[in-house]
Amino acid sequence: MKVVRTIKEMHKLRQSELIKTVGFVPTMGYLHEGHTSLMNKAATENDLVVASIFVNPLQFGPNEDYDTYPRDELRDQRIAKENGVDILFLPDATEMYPQRMNVTLSISKRTNVLCGAKRSGHFAGVITVLTKLFNIVQPTTAYFGLKDAQQVAVVDSLIADLNIPVTLIGEATVREADGLAKSSRNVYLSTAERAEATKLYDALLYGLNLFKNGQQPNEHLITSVREFLQDQVSGSIDYVNLLSYPDLEPVTENSEQMILAVAVNFEHARLIDNIIFDNSGTIVNTITF
Amino acid sequence: MKVVRTIKEMHKLRQSELIKTVGFVPTMGYLHEGHTSLMNKAATENDLVVASIFVNPLQFGPNEDYDTYPRDELRDQRIAKENGVDILFLPDATEMYPQRMNVTLSISKRTNVLCGAKRSGHFAGVITVLTKLFNIVQPTTAYFGLKDAQQVAVVDSLIADLNIPVTLIGEATVREADGLAKSSRNVYLSTAERAEATKLYDALLYGLNLFKNGQQPNEHLITSVREFLQDQVSGSIDYVNLLSYPDLEPVTENSEQMILAVAVNFEHARLIDNIIFDNSGTIVNTITF
Numbered sequence: 001m002k003v004v005r006t007i008k009e010m011h012k013l014r015q016s017e018l019i020k021t022v023g024f025v026p027t028m029g030y031l032h033e034g035h036t037s038l039m040n041k042a043a044t045e046n047d048l049v050v051a052s053i054f055v056n057p058l059q060f061g062p063n064e065d066y067d068t069y070p071r072d073e074l075r076d077q078r079i080a081k082e083n084g085v086d087i088l089f090l091p092d093a094t095e096m097y098p099q100r101m102n103v104t105l106s107i108s109k110r111t112n113v114l115c116g117a118k119r120s121g122h123f124a125g126v127i128t129v130l131t132k133l134f135n136i137v138q139p140t141t142a143y144f145g146l147k148d149a150q151q152v153a154v155v156d157s158l159i160a161d162l163n164i165p166v167t168l169i170g171e172a173t174v175r176e177a178d179g180l181a182k183s184s185r186n187v188y189l190s191t192a193e194r195a196e197a198t199k200l201y202d203a204l205l206y207g208l209n210l211f212k213n214g215q216q217p218n219e220h221l222i223t224s225v226r227e228f229l230q231d232q233v234s235g236s237i238d239y240v241n242l243l244s245y246p247d248l249e250p251v252t253e254n255s256e257q258m259i260l261a262v263a264v265n266f267e268h269a270r271l272i273d274n275i276i277f278d279n280s281g282t283i284v285n286t287i288t289f
Numbered sequence: 290m291k292v293v294r295t296i297k298e299m300h301k302l303r304q305s306e307l308i309k310t311v312g313f314v315p316t317m318g319y320l321h322e323g324h325t326s327l328m329n330k331a332a333t334e335n336d337l338v339v340a341s342i343f344v345n346p347l348q349f350g351p352n353e354d355y356d357t358y359p360r361d362e363l364r365d366q367r368i369a370k371e372n373g374v375d376i377l378f379l380p381d382a383t384e385m386y387p388q389r390m391n392v393t394l395s396i397s398k399r400t401n402v403l404c405g406a407k408r409s410g411h412f413a414g415v416i417t418v419l420t421k422l423f424n425i426v427q428p429t430t431a432y433f434g435l436k437d438a439q440q441v442a443v444v445d446s447l448i449a450d451l452n453i454p455v456t457l458i459g460e461a462t463v464r465e466a467d468g469l470a471k472s473s474r475n476v477y478l479s480t481a482e483r484a485e486a487t488k489l490y491d492a493l494l495y496g497l498n499l500f501k502n503g504q505q506p507n508e509h510l511i512t513s514v515r516e517f518l519q520d521q522v523s524g525s526i527d528y529v530n531l532l533s534y535p536d537l538e539p540v541t542e543n544s545e546q547m548i549l550a551v552a553v554n555f556e557h558a559r560l561i562d563n564i565i566f567d568n569s570g571t572i573v574n575t576i577t578f
Contacts, residue, residue, distance in 0.1 A: 001370040003377045006384055007425050019308060081290040088292045095295055102398045103416060103450040109391045127392060135452040136296050161392040163424040 011165050015140070020047040024139030024166075025085075026130065029053035030070040030184035034174040036083040038143040041171060043084025050137045051080050052089040054096060059125030070184055089137060096132065105131060110157055110248045114150045114241060114261050115272060126151055127158045134164050142166050146287065147173040147181050149259055149274045153246035156289045172285035173273070175201065181273045188269035192234075199232035200262050200273040207242070207260045212281040217242055217251040217258060229262060238263035238270065245276050246289070257284060300454050304429070309336040313428030313455075314374075315419065318342035319359040319473035323463040325372040327432040330460060332373025339426045340369050341378040343385060348414030359473055378426060385421060394420060399446055399537045403439045403530060403550050404561060415440060416447045423453050431455050435576065436462040436470050438548055438563045442535035445578045461574035462562070464490065470562045477558035481523075488521035489551050489562040496531070496549045501570040506531055506540040506547060518551060527552035527559065534565050535578070546573060 023042030027035050035051075042049045053076055060066035073090070080088050104124070110116075111123045134142070144152045152170040159168055174182045179201035180194075189197060207225040215221045226240040240262050244255040251258050261274035276284045312331030316324050324340075331338045342365055349355035362379070369377045393413070399405075400412045423431070433441045441459040448457055463471045468490035469483075478486060496514040504510045515529040529551050533544040540547050550563035565573045 001366075001374050001377055003366065003379055005379050005381070007380065011425065077290075077292065085290055088290060090292055090294050091296065092294070101450050102446045103394060103396050105392060105394055107392050132450075132452045135454055136300065138454060157391045161390050161421075163421045165424055165427060 007163055018140065022046055022048045022050060022139045024137050024142045025051040026133050027051060027053055028055045028069065029076050030072060031076050031079045032182045032184065034145045034147060034182040036079060037174050038145060038171055039080065039083040039085055042143050046141060049085050050087045050089060050139060051085045052133055054091055056125060056129040057093055058128055059122050061119055061121065070187055107154060107157065110153045113243060113248050114239060115263060116150060118238065123154050126154060130155060130158065134166055139166050141169060143169050143171060145173060146170045146276060147183065149261065149276060150248065153248055156246050168289040170287040183271065185269045189266060193266045196233045197271055199229060200264060200271060203229040203262055204260050204273060204275045208275060208277060208281060233264055235264040235266035238265055255279065296452055307429065311335055311337045311339060311428045313426050313431045314340040315422050316340060316342055317344045317358065318365050319361060320365050320368045321471045321473060323434045323436060323471040325368060326463050327434060327460055328369065328372040328374055331432050335430060338374050339376045339378060339428060340374045341422055343380055345414060345418040346382055347417055348411050350408055350410065359476055396443060396446065399442045402532060402537050403528060404552060405439060407527065412443050415443060419444060419447065423455055428455050430458060432458050432460060434462060435459045435565060438534065438550065438565060439537065442537055445535050457578040459576040472560065474558045478555060482555045485522045486560055488518060489553060489560060492518040492551055493549050493562060493564045497564060497566060497570060522553055524553040524555040527554055
């Protein structure tokens with residue numbers, strides 16, 4: 001009989017029996033290059049690629065766009081197939097939530113800033129569906145886009161706290177040629193808004209440049225980015241913030257990585273964008289947690 | 290590419306790749322025949338048997354016996370080894386809770402009766418540690434003793450809600466020759482209390498007999514059992530209850546299984562016991578959920 005005292009060794013023992021590595025790309029569908037880049041990366045790195053498409057009602061607030069969230073299942077199936085997905089998990093809401101949940105998950109840290117500040121319950125819904133999906137799919141590695149960097153930070157905490165046997169990879173945001181971060185919600189934008197939307201990324205690069213030129217990572221820098229953005233977009237700014245990553249705490253001299261993040265409410269779409277960089281100002285593209 | 294729409298099929302697909310079945314017996318140690326019967330059953334039914342010993346601080350209330358809970362690690366290791374355990378997972382509290390949990394789990398149904406009524410937070414602690422242990426050990430089947438029948442009902446709900454890929458088996462309570470349910474806490478009893486402790490099981494069988502003889506499964510039956518017990522023990526009765534199992538709701542004519550459960554506070558130990566029977570009055574020994 002073997003006595004094991006650490007979680008790491010227990011995970012290692014169990015992993016030694018796996019015959020396949022399984023890469024998992026959970027999505028809400030309406031697939032774009034942000035998703036397919038994750039699928040292709042998963043296909044390169046794993047024996048089996050599972051993707052899921054599930055618009056999770058639990059993570060939408062009562063006044064959010066659950067009912068109108070863009071869906072195109074047939075197109076998505078074709079795209080997934082063309083991008084290395086072996087198994088596409090496509091449950092309906094009754095399959096995932098056959099009855100009111102008796103067990104509820106909640107999360108405190110990393111959630112009361114950025115998108116979490118205004119979207120009460122959003123991340124509780126995210127960790128609930130992901131805990132279920134991880135148990136359903138049992139992946140060895142899960143791939144997320146860093147466009148939703150706060151979500152990735154929350155998933156990192158979920159995996160750590162519940163000892164979920166999965167490696168988390170955050171992948172660089174995929175952008176249009178003009179810099180706009182790819183997002184399923186971009187289809188909501190009017191032509192004028194679409195033109196302005198590129199300014200989110202411009203503002204992030206403007207902030208990074210200030211930092212590289214010696215500006216301290218403090219309120220002044222945040223205000224400068226906010227002012228830059230305010231001048232360029234008609235939408236209302238929800239937030240501009242600079243925080244340590246992935247802890248999402250105020251930046252201190254000990255912060256090794258930080259995130260500069262913005263959110264703008266346009267008339268028909270709320271857009272978010274961010275860049276993560278180290279304390280030399282180098283952008284971080286891939287993070288393995 | 291395969292499109293999968295049900296959780297059952299997804300689990301089946303993933304299970305087809307497993308090379309080993311893993312039986313898991315989570316315990317708090319101080320092993321007795323209640324535990325070893327689970328270990329031996331797991332050894333018969335699986336390629337690999339993992340047991341864990343962890344006295345989980347999260348499931349003890351501030352005035353409960355966490356500090357004094359009986360522990361004997363060397364003896365436990367010998368017993369586990371002799372009873373078919375291949376891997377014994379023996380983490381310390383820092384390994385399981387390196388920092389304050391950011392993610393918290395809670396549960397509402399099946400917990401506000403019996404032991405849950407007075408032990409606030411107990412079952413939240415139980416489902417938290419078991420979610421962690423299931424992720425750490427990744428068993429295919431988990432074995433629990435039905436002496437903690439409410440715990441088994443709670444774990445059943447946890448597994449269902451979070452889609453944990455494990456089969457749950459509840460095994461018959463193991464008893465001393467005189468009927469006392471085996472429990473690590475029996476060591477706390479004085480000689481006089483030990484003699485009285487057999488009356489818990491007597492009271493359960495008395496209640497079952499009333500049911501078999503035509504007494505309706507209602508308050509009258511519960512009161513009769515309570516009176517029987519009150520006459521026989523010096524300890525104070527915490528509860529006597531008859532509920533549907535595993536839902537732990539009031540018994541109705543649709544209830545297929547019910548549990549008659551008692552808890553008595555002796556001076557140095559709180560003892561619990563129960564029997565589960567179907568509506569013909571036949572005792573249910575093993576339940577596969």
